[in-house]
Amino acid sequence: xxxxxxxxxxxxxxxxxxxxxxxxxxxxxxxxxxxxxxxxxxxxxxxxxxxxxxxxxxxxxxxxxxxxxxxxxxxxxxxxxxxxxxxxxxxxxxxxxxxxxxxxxxxxxxxxxxxxxxxxxxxxxxxxxxxxxxxxxxxxxxxxxxxxxxxxxxxxxxxxxxxxxxxxxxxxxxxxxxxxxxxxxxxxxxxxxxxxxxxxxx
Numbered sequence: 001x002x003x004x005x006x007x008x009x010x011x012x013x014x015x016x017x018x019x020x021x022x023x024x025x026x027x028x029x030x031x032x033x034x035x036x037x038x039x040x041x042x043x044x045x046x047x048x049x050x051x052x053x054x055x056x057x058x059x060x061x062x063x064x065x066x067x068x069x070x071x072x073x074x075x076x077x078x079x080x081x082x083x084x085x086x087x088x089x090x091x092x093x094x095x096x097x098x099x100x101x102x103x104x105x106x107x108x109x110x111x112x113x114x115x116x117x118x119x120x121x122x123x124x125x126x127x128x129x130x131x132x133x134x135x136x137x138x139x140x141x142x143x144x145x146x147x148x149x150x151x152x153x154x155x156x157x158x159x160x161x162x163x164x165x166x167x168x169x170x171x172x173x174x175x176x177x178x179x180x181x182x183x184x185x186x187x188x189x190x191x192x193x194x195x196x197x198x199x200x201x202x
Contacts, residue, residue, distance in 0.1 A: 002184075004184060005182075005183055005184050005187065008184055008187040008188065008191065009187060011191065012051065012187055012190050012191060012194065015191075015194045017194035017195070018194075019051055019052040019053075019190060019193070019194070020052070020053060020147070020148035020149035020170075020190070020193055021052065021053060021054050021055065021148055022053065022054070022055040022056075022057070022145055022146065022147045022148045022149075023048045023053045023055070023056050023057070023147060023148065023149050023151070024056075024057040024058070024059060024147035024149070024150045024151070024162065024165075024166070024169070025044060025056070025057070025058050025059070025150075025151045025153070026059045026061075026150060026151065026152045026153070026161045026162075027058060027059070027060050027153060027178050028060075028061075028153070028154055028178065029060055029061065029062045029063065029067055029071065031153070031154070031177060031178035031179055032060060032071050032074050032178070033067070033070060033071070033074070034179055036179065037074055037178065037179065038074050038075070038077045038078045040178060040179065040181055041058070041074075041075070041078050041080075042078055042079055042080065042081075043183070044056075044181065044186065045078075045080055045081055045082070045099060046081055047183055047186045047187075048186075049081060049082065049098075051186075051187075051190060054098065055098060055099075055100070055145055055147075056098065056099045056100070057100050057101075057102070057143060057145060057147055057162075058075075058099070058100070058101045058102070059102050059104075059161045059162055060101070060102065060103045060104075061104060061106045061107075061160055061161060062089075062103060062104065065088075065089055065090070068088045068089065068103050071103050072086055072088065072103065075101050080099055082097075082098035082099055083097040083098055083099065084097060084098075084099040084100075084101065085097035085099070085100050085101065086101040086103065087100070087101065087102055087103070087104075087142045087143070088103045088104065089103070089104040089109060091142065093142075095142065095143060100143050100145070102142055102143050102162075104142075106160030106161070107160050107161050107162050107163030107164070108160055108163065110141060110142060110163075110164075111137075111141075111163050111164055113140070114137050114138075114140035114141055114164075115137065117140045118132055118136050118137065118140065137164065138164065141164060141165065143162075143165065144165070145165060146165050146166070146167075146168065146169065147162070147165060147166060147169045148169060148170065148193070148198075149169065149170050149172060149189065149190075149193045150162070150166050150169045150170070150171050150172065151172050151174065151186075151189050152171065152172070152173050152174070153174055153176055153177060153178045153181055154174075154175070154176075154177050154178065168198075170192075170193050170196055170198060172189040172192050172193065174188070174189070
């Protein structure tokens with residue numbers, strides 16, 4: 001770790017403000033298909049747990065489901081520090097692991113699937129219309145965890161990610177592309193998070 005990285009790490013550790021327990025990283029599909037992408041993933045996982053996270057979510061939105069097998073292989077090559085679960089757009093089973101990866105067609109797709117699931121139960125008579133609430137939707141999401149911090153690499157542009165889950169999250173944008181993402185970039189995201197006052201929609 002260089003001198004500047006040590007300086008940032010010291011500032012983060014000495015700051016009395018809490019660190020995020022649930023961190024999400026939004027990565028472009030093309031970045032994960034480049035050489036060395038899995039090494040950056042391994043490093044990012046290690047940084048997150050080093051600085052207090054107990055859950056790490058990786059969200060990859062794909063344009064074509066044909067890319068899903070190749071992206072799955074990227075994560076299969078990772079030497080993850082904790083258990084890792086990968087879910088694709090056709091995986092209905094929910095995941096519960098310290099590291100959770102969602103490879104999908106976007107938050108709209110996930111939300112629409114959850115609504116269809118609720119509608120199917122209402123039609124079948126196993127769920128009363130009056131019982132349809134936020135919990136009924138959330139329990140049908142592949143990853144129902146609400147991240148404290150969402151890091152979006154590759155410029156300040158919102159994408160179709162975790163529409164439901166990130167509504168009260170703190171968003172951090174960096175111009176750095178995923179392949180160039182370093183520890184100092186992660187520490188800057190933590191600093192940004194610590195300097196904010198979370199309002200949870202209030």
